[in-house]
Amino acid sequence: MELWYTEKHTDSVKFSIQVDRQLYSGQSEFQRIDVFDSKEFGRFLTLDGYMMLTEKDEFIYHEMMVHVPMAVHPAVKRVLIIGGGDGGAIRELVRYPTVEHIDLVEIDELVVEVCKKHLPQTACCFNDPRVHLHFEDGLRYIRHCEDEYDLIIVDSTDPFGPGEGLFTKEFYGNCYKALKADGIMVNQHESAFYADDAIAMQRAHKRIVQSFLISKVYQAHIPTYPSGHWLFGFASKKYHPTADLNGVKWNALGLKTRYYNTRLHAGCFALPNYVEEMLRDAE
Numbered sequence: 001m002e003l004w005y006t007e008k009h010t011d012s013v014k015f016s017i018q019v020d021r022q023l024y025s026g027q028s029e030f031q032r033i034d035v036f037d038s039k040e041f042g043r044f045l046t047l048d049g050y051m052m053l054t055e056k057d058e059f060i061y062h063e064m065m066v067h068v069p070m071a072v073h074p075a076v077k078r079v080l081i082i083g084g085g086d087g088g089a090i091r092e093l094v095r096y097p098t099v100e101h102i103d104l105v106e107i108d109e110l111v112v113e114v115c116k117k118h119l120p121q122t123a124c125c126f127n128d129p130r131v132h133l134h135f136e137d138g139l140r141y142i143r144h145c146e147d148e149y150d151l152i153i154v155d156s157t158d159p160f161g162p163g164e165g166l167f168t169k170e171f172y173g174n175c176y177k178a179l180k181a182d183g184i185m186v187n188q189h190e191s192a193f194y195a196d197d198a199i200a201m202q203r204a205h206k207r208i209v210q211s212f213l214i215s216k217v218y219q220a221h222i223p224t225y226p227s228g229h230w231l232f233g234f235a236s237k238k239y240h241p242t243a244d245l246n247g248v249k250w251n252a253l254g255l256k257t258r259y260y261n262t263r264l265h266a267g268c269f270a271l272p273n274y275v276e277e278m279l280r281d282a283e
Contacts, residue, residue: 005036005044007051009226010194015051017041017224023118028110035118041224043119045086047111053086054224055121061188062088062122063260064220064232064268069151069184070096071250071265072239076150077101080178082138084155085111087123094128095255102131103149105142109135139171145178152179154187169207172235176211182238189217192275193227201231202282208235209283216241217279218268220259231275242266 006016017038024035034046042055053061066089070076077100081089085106093099106112112133115123125131134141138156152175175185187208190201209215212235222230234241247262271279 005038005046007046007049010196013194015224015226017044024114026110026114028108030108033108033110033114035114043121044224045115045119051224053088053119053122055119057223058086058088058122059257060220060222060259061225061230062092063257064218065089065153065155065186065188066092067250067255067257067260068218068232068234068241068265068268069153069186071246071262072234072236072241072244073150073182073184074246074249078149078151079103080105080142080145080149080152082142082152082154082156084153086115086119087112087126089153089155090128090131091122091125094125094130096253100130102128103134104131105134105136105138107135107137139168139174142171142174142178145174147180148178150180150183152183152185154185156188169210172208172211175235176237179237183236184239185212185233185235187233187235189231189233191225191227191230192272192278193229197226198278202278205233205279206282208233211235213237214240216269217271217275219271219275220268234269242269 003019004016005019006014008014019036019038021037023037026033031048035043037043044054045052079093079099079102081104084104085108093102189204191197192201214236216234218232218234220230221228245265250262
């Protein structure tokens with residue numbers, strides 16, 4: 001008998017991966033958590049039936065969330081990650097010796113425990129002494145932060161369920177307040193391809209633009225996310241994502257990456273016309 005994981009992307013589109021076995025299934029206070037093993041994508045994590053990451057392509061998402069802002073800001077020392085319980089963003093951040101302090105705010109402690117056990121490829125750096133875990137609601141946490149972080153990474157789930165509050169005008173305004181005078185915020189920005197995802201993308205962009213002077217969108221190809229074409233937001237009080245890119249300095253660090261490079265950095269902000277039109281409409 002064949003076992004398949006199937007995710008509904010639209011009413012008429014489904015995405016399926018053949019599964020070798022299910023490694024974990026549990027219900028936390030917030031959501032259902034499942035881990036599967038597959039031949040093509042390795043182990044993968046789903047929350048409430050929605051794909052969060054696979055071992056085969058998670059490096060694309062996490063490298064683009066972390067290295068894009070790190071190559072722009074000249075002196076990131078204090079970082080806040082909201083969400084990110086799989087540990088992938090932490091793994092990329094701790095590679096920078098200049099980073100002194102990382103706060104990770106994850107609403108669901110069970111996600112972290114499950115990933116530590118079943119997804120050690122991403123959940124491998126929680127024990128770094130610079131990492132401080134806070135198991136609470138990110139929206140509530142950031143209300144009490146002011147002029148504290150150089151970089152905020154909003155590594156949230158989709159805009160429903162536990163992640164719903166992380167797509168509001170109040171949340172982005174609080175992120176602005178929590179950043180230092182030259183701080184940067186990056187967020188997963190959904191996709192523009194399918195109609196429902198595009199609406200969520202436009203809604204998030206409109207609210208970010210209302211809070212940040214500089215607000216740009218960039219893209220990556222992530223095969224297991226709906227349509228494979230995924231967007232990220234770059235919002236800053238001071239730095240422009242391409243004009244202030246210091247490629248020479250970043251390359252001198254000698255970090256080995258599988259997806260990100262500084263040539264790609266410059267190009268990923270060049271968006272398809274239909275996406276540009278959607279962003280202009282949102283603004």
